Amino acid sequence: MEKKRTTIVLFSGDYDKAMAAYIIANGAAAYDHEVTIFHTFWGLNALRKDETIPLKKGFMEKMFGKMMPRGADKMGLSKMNFSGFGPKMIKNVMKKHNAMTLPQLIEMAEEQEVKLVACTMTMDLLGLQKEELLNNIEYAGVAAYLADAEEGNVNLFI
Amino acid sequence: MEKKRTTIVLFSGDYDKAMAAYIIANGAAAYDHEVTIFHTFWGLNALRKDETIPLKKGFMEKMFGKMMPRGADKMGLSKMNFSGFGPKMIKNVMKKHNAMTLPQLIEMAEEQEVKLVACTMTMDLLGLQKEELLNNIEYAGVAAYLADAEEGNVNLFI
Amino acid sequence: MEKKRTTIVLFSGDYDKAMAAYIIANGAAAYDHEVTIFHTFWGLNALRKDETIPLKKGFMEKMFGKMMPRGADKMGLSKMNFSGFGPKMIKNVMKKHNAMTLPQLIEMAEEQEVKLVACTMTMDLLGLQKEELLNNIEYAGVAAYLADAEEGNVNLFI
Numbered sequence: 001m002e003k004k005r006t007t008i009v010l011f012s013g014d015y016d017k018a019m020a021a022y023i024i025a026n027g028a029a030a031y032d033h034e035v036t037i038f039h040t041f042w043g044l045n046a047l048r049k050d051e052t053i054p055l056k057k058g059f060m061e062k063m064f065g066k067m068m069p070r071g072a073d074k075m076g077l078s079k080m081n082f083s084g085f086g087p088k089m090i091k092n093v094m095k096k097h098n099a100m101t102l103p104q105l106i107e108m109a110e111e112q113e114v115k116l117v118a119c120t121m122t123m124d125l126l127g128l129q130k131e132e133l134l135n136n137i138e139y140a141g142v143a144a145y146l147a148d149a150e151e152g153n154v155n156l157f158i
Numbered sequence: 159m160e161k162k163r164t165t166i167v168l169f170s171g172d173y174d175k176a177m178a179a180y181i182i183a184n185g186a187a188a189y190d191h192e193v194t195i196f197h198t199f200w201g202l203n204a205l206r207k208d209e210t211i212p213l214k215k216g217f218m219e220k221m222f223g224k225m226m227p228r229g230a231d232k233m234g235l236s237k238m239n240f241s242g243f244g245p246k247m248i249k250n251v252m253k254k255h256n257a258m259t260l261p262q263l264i265e266m267a268e269e270q271e272v273k274l275v276a277c278t279m280t281m282d283l284l285g286l287q288k289e290e291l292l293n294n295i296e297y298a299g300v301a302a303y304l305a306d307a308e309e310g311n312v313n314l315f316i
Numbered sequence: 317m318e319k320k321r322t323t324i325v326l327f328s329g330d331y332d333k334a335m336a337a338y339i340i341a342n343g344a345a346a347y348d349h350e351v352t353i354f355h356t357f358w359g360l361n362a363l364r365k366d367e368t369i370p371l372k373k374g375f376m377e378k379m380f381g382k383m384m385p386r387g388a389d390k391m392g393l394s395k396m397n398f399s400g401f402g403p404k405m406i407k408n409v410m411k412k413h414n415a416m417t418l419p420q421l422i423e424m425a426e427e428q429e430v431k432l433v434a435c436t437m438t439m440d441l442l443g444l445q446k447e448e449l450l451n452n453i454e455y456a457g458v459a460a461y462l463a464d465a466e467e468g469n470v471n472l473f474i
Contacts, residue, residue, distance in 0.1 A: 004308050006304075006308075016169075016199055016200075017169065020167070020169055020198060020199065020315075023279075023300055024167075024300060024303070024304075027300035027301060027303075027304055028304055031301070031304055031308075033304075033308070078170075078200075079171055079200050080225060080226075089218065089221075089222075090283070092218065093218050093219075093222075093283055093284075093285070094283060096218075097282050097283060099279070099282075099283060153307065153308055153309070153310065153311060153313065154304070154307045154308055154313050155313060156167070156313060156314070156315040157315060158169075158315050
């Protein structure tokens, strides 16, 4: 029997939406799907390292780099963000319920061999370089995304 | 021949997005698909009863409960919400065109036996309890979602 | 062998999300998928002509018509819109990287025979008329959407 497949485009840079993406991905991996998360546009921020990496960049690229959240832990909520207070509330509640944080969910996905891909075209647009992103991820474009997606049933755009 | 399947994750708490989800779900049910809507995060608000249910809750849970819309009819728009004036405009236009409101679409989905599921993990996070949600819905987690989704072609995250 | 199929619901009226939709659609068409983009709610704005078309409309319809962006080039960003400055930044960077603009991506989709559909039910709601939308597109409802979607694997809601 062929392996089942789950392929997620993570476009959103919101903490809650990225959580949903990684919860579904980790669930699918546990049920033995081959899983890919293709990070594009603001979703790339989930893959950023949290330290500042000194790199040569143009003005626009520097500006984008500063304005976008540096890593999963810094991302805001899609609803009730309240200038950053919302994520603190959610994280408090998550702690109380022993729920996994987004950085923990990403680590779990890496351990379960979920394929984490960064979209090279939008990295270019937002001025993000490989040195700023997590190690051990893959780099690809829309062709590679489609090759994974067309083989499976569970295709989501988040 | 196997039955076709449509499985929708309703993550969003916006009136217009929930409308789209329920219109597709009702259409698919009419064309004899097996249909599931899996409500998670803000999408759970579409399942809330509109009255206040007295329940014992912690401080955070109470706060979330107050800030989130109590039921489908209270939800805002994803665009042009204008502090609540947008939904009134849309509802006016819908009335003029005899379009179904969101509460009516949900009722229709129940009649057509669309499976309405509330995600238990995010109910916990947002402090929502079964007593506050519509009767006759199901409660499940990501495993049950994947079991439905992996059998069908039409999988959407809304 | 059967042809592969990609069917996208474009619900969003954001420039960046519409770009993602059209990049995936053009990629899929290049890999010989049959591709449909079903434009509904705010996604209809991507199909608007940029000139004003004089038409008889009710008050609400006129108001919606004025407040919504007239065509792909006028759409805002889902993140970092900064009252319209965000799209200018993105467009600057795109020019520098020779990336295709949204209007160019739409033209390419038309050349590759991607089926562009406008949702008639939401056109009614938002008071949009055929004269205001691009020529050579199709008009349909949820039944036609499902007929395309249920035959293919890559189904996205954007």
